């Protein structure tokens with residue numbers, strides 16, 4: 001609720017023209033999808049990808065859990081479309097160095113790895129920088145514990161041959177889930193998907209989990225299929241204990257199928273390979289990106305929506321959108337659904353070619369401004385800057401620059417203001433008013 | 437209002453998915469007709485309660501209220517409530533849809549049709565062993581939501597007293613071979629835990645036991661929420677689905693037969709009330725509609741996605757279990773697809 005009764009004003013803020021130009025940061029599956037869809041609408045798109053290839057995390061995947069298609073072929077086709085589209089420019093080795101301005105007049109400075117710089121003036125920016133994965137905790141000798149993308153690669157490379165690891169046959173595999181990341185579905189999806197393939201190739205597979213996260217389309221059926229093929233499932237409350245045993249690893253867990261505690265025996269799963277899902281983490285570079293873009297981050301440094309209920313896929317700044325794993329690691333289908341929601345938001349924003357503020361908007365009365373920067377710091381939507389002011393301030397002395405006197409005052413950009421009223425309440429000089 | 441016989445898009449189902457799809461198409465300048473068979477818009481989710489405890493627990497119920505308000509202020513979207521589709525003729529790009537509203541039959545033309553027919557909560561009496569419909573103090577989560585939303589309190593149906601000890605039984609109607617529902621409903625773990633937290637906040641003296649198979653996560657903030665639940669001394673987590681609920685016909689108290697993995701024995705625990713966390717099934721009315729439109733069902737029994745290019749779209753929970761958040765995201769992306777289709781892209 002707005003704290004203040006806002007004043008009404010005869011002159012409405014001028015509408016802001018929006019050219020159909022969009023900058024996408026991150027060329028993973030989400031960035032590519034948004035680019036392709038917007039380009040189909042005739043929008044000029046630039047993808048700034050910091051790496052040398054498009055595709056992001058999906059490049060490490062080979063199998064979908066829900067369809068037989070080969071992931072790399074699917075991804076390759078998509079990349080081909082995007083790289084071949086006339087109105088999509090892909091900048092590789094590219095990083096956003098500066099972002100000035102606001103909705104409709106953003107100024108983005110991008111530096112590529114060859115040291116070249118480009119200035120763009122997109123109407124909207126989509127952040128799709130994904131996340132990083134940390135290798136699964138290996139056992140001390142770096143031995144037979146591998147990450148799930150390594151298992152995926154092993155299976156893709158083995159083709160019709162039996163699975164082998166470093167030249168030795170693999171007969172027994174144990175997946176251990178939920179040691180970290182207990183709120184992420186990807187590990188369960190991956191483990192069951194790979195377990196089915198391994199079991200079909202003649203391995204004995206066990207999956208040890210705290211909770212089987214089957215809340216995705218078709219997952220319960222896949223889980224049952226895996227059980228039908230002989231994959232063993234164990235659930236734990238206390239994480240299993242791993243130890244070396246001969247040439248393999250022994251995974252020890254209490255047999256929870258026996259109800260009476262005293263009779264419960266420890267099952268030990270002798271495994272040629274143990275697979276532990278990679279840990280998902282926010283990309284540390286995202287912090288820098290957020291500083292440049294004045295975006296908010298949440299737990300663990302992931303990007304955060306301003307209001308996850310009402311302003312889904314929107315950042316704290318108007319005209320900057322978020323989707324995919326930079327927010328939260330999800331399975332491909334869910335990431336893509338978000339990507340399409342961003343497409344819709346951008347389409348709706350650019351529709352008609354102008355933006356007219358609909359919410360109350362704050363305005364600074366420049367003579368009263370004491371240039372204390374309180375509002376600049378506190379505005380959650382980065383809508384306030386300090387600009388040169390042609391007249392004299394009442395409370396503040398002019399700044400000196402090259403011997404010239406320079407009067408300044410805070411200014412709210414009406415396109416960026418959400419009308420939250422924070423600045424109005426906090427301005428010590430009472431220089432700000434909300435206008436409807 | 438524009439001539440509603442000529443709106444290019446017809447959306448069938450005025451739950452959160454249909455509403456959002458209509459609002460989003462409206463933002464793109466596409467005139468839409470929204471058809472709802474009930475007397476009011478909102479669907480199932482318009483009857484849920486706020487599940488905040490100390491802070492908001494992100495159940496998304498209030499988002500439905502907000503979207504309902506938005507669409508009620510939108511006279512440009514024609515909204516036909518109490519209306520049902522009785523026939524569909526024509527094909528690709530020019531459908532003729534017959535409609536019955538208050539006994540009167542009319543015909544609409546549409547270039548594209550979006551099906552957002554939604555879901556029904558699982559009919560809990562189908563699991564006879566839990567006694568829903570027979571035992572008074574066995575309620576469904578949906579009953580509990582409506583109790584909290586419309587009466588602002590919880591009580592035992594038998595005597596109106598505050599239950600001190602509530603059991604939540606998960607996966608009722610989902611992940612269950614015996615009834616042929618081989619899918620996870622994806623929402624019931626989260627809504628049950630949120631309900632528990634909201635109840636514990638309102639009535640700290642009430643204890644809850646959560647009887648489950650696996651806990652399904654629900655989005656970015658779920659980790660912290662789940663930790664808060666696990667640290668709450670008034671919530672017991674038991675990984676075991678009960679086999680039966682018994683009741684005393686005199687006191688209407690309940691006993692739940694379950695394998696208590698903590699104590700290591702099969703016990704019959706007393707409870708004041710049992711809440712069945714019912715999952716979702718495809719809406720009954722969606723099936724005749726699917727027949728009219730030539731839509732098939734997928735292997736989980738929800739509407740399969742239609743072949744692209746014929747102007748028929750399926751969105752929201754009728755395409756597979758979804759919470760409100762993902763229904764909205766889905767509906768938004770459907771709006772963009774419909775717009776593409778209309779523009780020949």
Ligand SMILES: Cc1cc2nc3c(=O)[nH]c(=O)nc-3n(C[C@H](O)[C@H](O)[C@H](O)COP(=O)(O)OP(=O)(O)OC[C@H]3O[C@@H](n4cnc5c(N)ncnc54)[C@H](O)[C@@H]3O)c2cc1C
Nearest residue numbers: 026027028029030050056057129130131324325331332335
């Ligand atoms: C090991 C693993 C297994 C998985 N298994 C499955 C599975 O079985 N099934 C499933 O459905 N999903 C799975 N996923 C999830 C799937 O990969 C993600 O849903 C998907 O990668 C998310 O895409 P994205 O575009 O959001 O992010 P990413 O794929 O991470 O792409 C982000 C891109 O942005 C670039 N970038 C980052 N920061 C910047 C910057 N500052 N400037 C410019 N560019 C930047 C990165 O280089 C990268 O190319 C798995 C993921 C991993 C990592």
Ligand SMILES: Cc1cc2nc3c(=O)[nH]c(=O)nc-3n(C[C@H](O)[C@H](O)[C@H](O)COP(=O)(O)OP(=O)(O)OC[C@H]3O[C@@H](n4cnc5c(N)ncnc54)[C@H](O)[C@@H]3O)c2cc1C
Nearest residue numbers: 449450451452453473479480553554555752753758759760
């Ligand atoms: C017990 C329970 C609790 C839940 N709690 C939560 C929660 O806390 N948080 C959350 O995010 N999600 C929750 N969900 C999920 C939530 O209910 C769904 O995500 C949401 O209702 C899906 O919206 P929808 O619009 O797709 O379908 P619905 O809400 O089912 O709406 C469909 C609409 O279409 C109409 N319709 C159907 N067929 C026709 C026809 N032939 N002609 C005209 N109109 C038709 C129906 O009357 C209805 O109004 C819960 C679900 C259940 C079962």
Ligand code: SF4
Nearest residue numbers: 369370372373375427
């Ligand atoms: S808080 Fe008030 S005085 Fe300080 S910079 Fe902002 S407008 Fe000026």
Ligand code: SF4
Nearest residue numbers: 379417418420421423
């Ligand atoms: S009202 Fe003030 S603090 Fe709030 S968004 Fe607008 S400028 Fe920023």
Ligand code: SF4
Nearest residue numbers: 486488492495496498
């Ligand atoms: S708990 Fe649910 S209804 Fe309540 S404020 Fe949060 S999202 Fe809205």
Ligand code: SF4
Nearest residue numbers: 607610620621624625
């Ligand atoms: S969400 Fe939880 S309660 Fe619902 S079906 Fe899935 S596992 Fe069972």
